[in-house]
Amino acid sequence: MSYELGTLMHQRDRKRAAYLFRTKSLGKNSIQENEELLGSFEPDWSKFENVFMEELLPKDISKQGQKRTSQFILEVVDILIDYIRKSNDRSTKVLDFHHPHSLKEALGHCLNLDEDPRDLEQILSDCKETLKYCVKTGHPRFFNQLSTGLDMIAMTGEWLTATANTNMFTYEIAPVFTLMEEIVLTKMREIIGWQEGKGDGIFAPGGAIANLYAVLAARYRICPEVKEEGMRVSPRLIMFTSEHSHFSIKRNAAILGIGTNNCIAIKTDAQGKMIPEDLEKQIEIAKASGGVPFFVSATGGTTVLGTFDPINEICDVAFKHGLWMHVDCAWGGGALLSKQYKKLLNGIERADSVTWNPHKLMGATLQCSGILLKEKGILENCNSLRANYLFQQDKHYDISYDTGDKAIQCGRHNDVFKLWLMWRAKGDIGFESQIDRLMDLSIYLQGQLREREGFEFVIEEPEFLNVSFWYVPKNMRHMPKDSQRDVLLDKVAPKIKAMMMERGTTMVGYQPLGDLPNFFRMVISNPATIPGDIDFLIDEIERLGEEL
């Protein structure tokens, strides 16, 4: 089988890579020795036909097995570097779209799992085929999600994490990563504004679970006996969040046995911000009906409109009524790193808990979600079962570093290293300039849309990186803005999106919201994006819109 190699690594780079491994793996440091090896080393790069994984480390620990292992790893890396290069090349597509049935056909038996092993040549080919059909989420013209981009430091950090392959369970098996988690969480709490970064926290598998931790802690504070006796002994607990908040708040009400009907949606104003007066009114109604309000979640950057709830005003209401104050800034938390834009989260230091996902605005690879709490120890009291067969109390080191018993997971992936490494490489100023730059692009996009015909904003003055708008095709522009037009407009974005995906040139999300017909939600979070990419998207929407 002729295996087409990526083009980025020239023969010389390959030789160098091979030489690096060979010399390092033999533990030889002398330059002369290395050069001798480089001179005599003749790599055969298409050598994996009929070679199976059992011939790699850890099974074959011979010199040859070690060499083969490093060659195999370098082949995979070559494929990955090629993908990275293409993802950053604007002349390549963002995706090569196929409907599920046709993608199954295209991949054919490549997808099957059978009795017999495949050779490593096939495994390399599998990697290439997989990447061929991946959506290039790092492409400068991928605008579809809140999480976009591919940061090289985060990525290589994740590679190291996979190689270290340990569990954030105890200090015993993750000493360095445990210390890093403490350092990064402390830093995040300092940035939130809690004194000396004091408090508690943990990395959770995504913002939805981070929010779950917050509701759990709040429930424990008001009704600790629920842990042992269940929700049947508690009063009817009521929680509040805006109608624009992330759906995980409501889902957590379902999971925790609070019930979605006891999660009250607070009205929002024209900008999509929670109305504190409505919160107060709903709290009173809940109390009058015998319920016990205990939790409110303010959103710092809503999913669709990117709106920030007025945290200070919500805190005033919350604390007056004794509620736990949570801020879900999974999306907007990164703004805290910008001197110019941290005002969006004014008052956040008053919160009891904060969800903040560095895998969104800060550009860490998936996943990296922090839940930060003001009160030290509540996580452990709430979640600990003191399983002494897992968390031995008679260890020879300071077991306060064992974080496992405050998590709701047992095994827990190391999500901190990549973020720590990024922070080393960027510094605070690197994150700040990244966020300021994205905001500049958001303002640029807004200006462009205002200058062109046929674009209408969902909210007139977006304050963040979400810019939501309708594209109104020429033949609809004369129509009165009534429900009849809405019916037609509702179909425009899905149609343009479908054509866009078939072409594969760019990707942007759309959705309805309440009674509003489908609109585009442009998200600017990709550090690779430049103004030209934004122009490209607008042009593409216009072009496709006229084909309707």
Added chain:
Amino acid sequence: MSYELGTLMHQRDRKRAAYLFRTKSLGKNSIQENEELLGSFEPDWSKFENVFMEELLPKDISKQGQKRTSQFILEVVDILIDYIRKSNDRSTKVLDFHHPHSLKEALGHCLNLDEDPRDLEQILSDCKETLKYCVKTGHPRFFNQLSTGLDMIAMTGEWLTATANTNMFTYEIAPVFTLMEEIVLTKMREIIGWQEGKGDGIFAPGGAIANLYAVLAARYRICPEVKEEGMRVSPRLIMFTSEHSHFSIKRNAAILGIGTNNCIAIKTDAQGKMIPEDLEKQIEIAKASGGVPFFVSATGGTTVLGTFDPINEICDVAFKHGLWMHVDCAWGGGALLSKQYKKLLNGIERADSVTWNPHKLMGATLQCSGILLKEKGILENCNSLRANYLFQQDKHYDISYDTGDKAIQCGRHNDVFKLWLMWRAKGDIGFESQIDRLMDLSIYLQGQLREREGFEFVIEEPEFLNVSFWYVPKNMRHMPKDSQRDVLLDKVAPKIKAMMMERGTTMVGYQPLGDLPNFFRMVISNPATIPGDIDFLIDEIERLGEEL
């Protein structure tokens, strides 16, 4: 340039770094321009001193930026390959232990996060320093956890996952991985024995959360109104699990609002197996007290003793009383792949749900946990909130492939690719021979312990890969086996473990269990391990034990 920690940033470098961030953020890409402005700066691209991440992709897309990116990646890979080689070298230590305070000292300001960025030379040094203090979980003599070993295919699969950096949210952004998840989960259900692999399932962030899904689904089946109304409207739901089961079952009772007091621990026999008669008795007691039994979890490979509950007998009791039958074989699930050992899980096809962690016995990197359910659709009914702003119903492709709304996460890490790739590379027969081989080693270890003086088994005939035993030092062997001896024996394993960690030569877990004093739990799950490594561990325990 030495890799000395933290001494790299001179005033000039900082200035340059800050400058680069600002110019790049203005979209100026020309390195020549930058250099003109900086005057005397002369970069040496063969090294990474004074080179910052802004000079890599995606910021610098020039040929030089691409080359630099690939060089940087190869440098990281070189460090990782070196770590892999050392992890497989028996002459290296498993860990270089430091107490938390002294590790902080050793790493020094290398751990700090500051205003300013570090150059890539420092980042490479950070990676090396981090790995230096990692516990080598892939080392052939690391026996401390259920998850050990480092599989090259799983690891490179995880690297690809990090590079593809997408979210298992919708088919739209994870088309290939969504298909792979369907294929792998179907395969796992076939192996469980469900007809044609039908049913439902999802990958969860660890076994504890997989178990949470099971209890959620069971609660939904018996009391669907809990989703909207909360646990206050439900009868007092009671769940059952053996006293040796994983603590997450009980913790899930706390989380879900059932209450830990309503999670009843069923007695176990001398081998640690749940006693079906006690289950039936406890069900009757619960009913008599007005409770509603709804869920039982049988364990397939307990954490400490590696015991398998009698699934068929438990099913008989469970179904007689209308309970949801769950099998938590997070640890033992891999045994299903062995014709010889799948009998340990006889009856599993009768279960309603199964937790099975390929990151344990099957050797996938962390994390990879499946929750499999017999009933198609229950996950979605239970967890879906039909948030149409996230799961648009008018997409142009078959949206039954969008898995996001049945998850309790929103963003979800791609845990399937590495497992799929391993399965391609090993085939069923590869997994089977791996598991059979580990069982051979377990039998070997048991034989060795029987032949030597001073070793006593916790259970006489371990049936799986956990071998639990006491080491009784010479000066205690004459003592009668009474509580006085137990008090002394309780201190032996922690002391030996502490010395073992200080020496760093091998690592094995210990814990108490019920009234039993601390004992060693040897787990054989590392494909790198050979009989000599087992001899080494026993010798080491004897050697250290005599130093007490």
